[in-house]
Amino acid sequence: MYKIVVCDLDETLLSEDRKVCLRNRQAIERARELGVKFVPATGRGYRTVEGTLDELGLLGKEKEYVISFNGGAITENKDNRLLHFEGITFAMADELYKRGLAYDVCIHVYTKEVVYVYNYVQKEKAYLDGRMEVTEIFEKNIDFLKGQEIVKVLYMNTDWSYLQEIEDGLRDITGNMDVSYSSNRYLEFNWKGVNKGNGLLRLAGLLGVKREETMAIGDHINDLSMIRAAGLGIGMQNAVEAVKEACGYITKATNNAGGVGEAIEKFILR
Secondary structure, three states: OOOEEEEEHHHHHEOOOOOEOHHHHHHHHHHHHOOOEEEEEOOOOHHHHHHHHHHHOOOOOOOOEEEEHHHOEEEEOHHHEEEEEOOEOHHHHHHHHHHHOOOOOEEEEEEOOOEEEEOOOHHHHHHHOOOOOOEEEOOOOOHHHOOOOEEEEEEEOOOHHHHHHHHHHOOOOOOOEEEEEEOOOEEEEEEOOOOHHHHHHHHHHHHOOOHHHEEEEEOOHHHHHHHHHOOEEEEOOOOOHHHHOOOOEEOOOOHHHOHHHHHHHHHOOO
């Protein structure tokens, strides 16, 4: 039986209204009654997940966990206890920020507590509304962040082919970074080896759970590592093709119709 379900949030667990639908909530509750851990895994920070944890009855719970920052942090929900953290250096973040100024992108710089955003366009404001709060900045450098722990940097543009061109143009500086995509709008830069897959394996090790006893559910490129790492990788009906090709099962339902609930019903509650 699967003992841990690691699940992406945006476009996977969450519907377009940024909520957890009834089918998902009921399936997760029944799985938890069987002793299964349900672990949200997101590129966002831990505190942005608290509303979802509250919906699921996981907020502030002991021995319940969140994988955040694409695997850069693992947190126990009780008292927000940080079990693992791994970010990038200031030099890496500074170079990514400066190089990003030459592109048509919105730049996010993540610290543990604050997300700073440069070129905060209206399209991005609308997308983040209800998901997370950010601090808009206008400086051409991030010298004000020297000495702070920086988690990651990402670029936002809704033209995926354009983001791929940017990735190609940055290969001279990304050899020690883990580069991924998410939400059909983000090109993300973490430290090498920091990804959701290694986050899943690290948490499973901490809990004494075998890899084959884990399930991962996602929809986009930054979910690929955990889908491949898990005993069973599941893609949403609305997942990108690269994710679907790596999965052992594709849900019939989209994120708006309870695809996560479907997966749990089929493989845990059956």
